[in-house]
Amino acid sequence: MKNYKMIPKISLWTLLALGIAVIAAFFLGGDSGTLEVAGDFLGIPKFTDLFLGWIYILLGLAILITLCVLVVKLAGDFKYNPKRAIRSLCVVVGAVVLCIICWLLGSPEELHIIGYEGTDNVGFWAQMADAVMYLVYILFAATIITVIVGACISRSRK
Numbered sequence: 001m002k003n004y005k006m007i008p009k010i011s012l013w014t015l016l017a018l019g020i021a022v023i024a025a026f027f028l029g030g031d032s033g034t035l036e037v038a039g040d041f042l043g044i045p046k047f048t049d050l051f052l053g054w055i056y057i058l059l060g061l062a063i064l065i066t067l068c069v070l071v072v073k074l075a076g077d078f079k080y081n082p083k084r085a086i087r088s089l090c091v092v093v094g095a096v097v098l099c100i101i102c103w104l105l106g107s108p109e110e111l112h113i114i115g116y117e118g119t120d121n122v123g124f125w126a127q128m129a130d131a132v133m134y135l136v137y138i139l140f141a142a143t144i145i146t147v148i149v150g151a152c153i154s155r156s157r158k
Contacts, residue, residue, distance in 0.1 A: 015058075019054065025051075026047045026051040029046045031043035031044055032046040035115050037114050074089065098135065098138065099131070102131040102134040103131040106126070107126065107130055108122065108126050110126060
């Protein structure tokens with residue numbers, strides 16, 4: 001039983017070590033060429049694909065873990081406190097609706113990126129980039145509003 005409790009700690013330290021190695025490779029691994037942008041020559045890191053792959057893996061893990069924890073918590077809440085479970089489910093539905101609205105706000109038109117000649121800046125990926133930017137803006141604004149309202153409420157209670 002004691003070894004079972006060590007698994008999360010070992011996993012976190014392993015992910016941290018891998019992350020540091022990937023970041024070190026990206027920043028210290030040298031250049032694989034240069035790119036001219038507006039008259040300046042910029043270096044292209046050798047391990048850009050490795051770095052982006054690592055970011056995708058971490059993002060996937062974060063989403064997977066969040067969804068698993070959410071499902072387990074909702075199942076427990078439905079069993080012991082259905083009212084709180086419905087409230088939590090409303091928050092999840094609201095988040096999904098917000099993501100859909102942000103997706104619909106996004107545009108599949110081509111993004112003009114200086115020095116980029118690939119095909120990932122048009123269609124689905126362009127709309128995804130727009131949707132993520134809109135989502136970040138909305139969540140950032142909601143965070144600021146929540147902090148201000150929370151501060152006002154705590155001051156009014158004193």
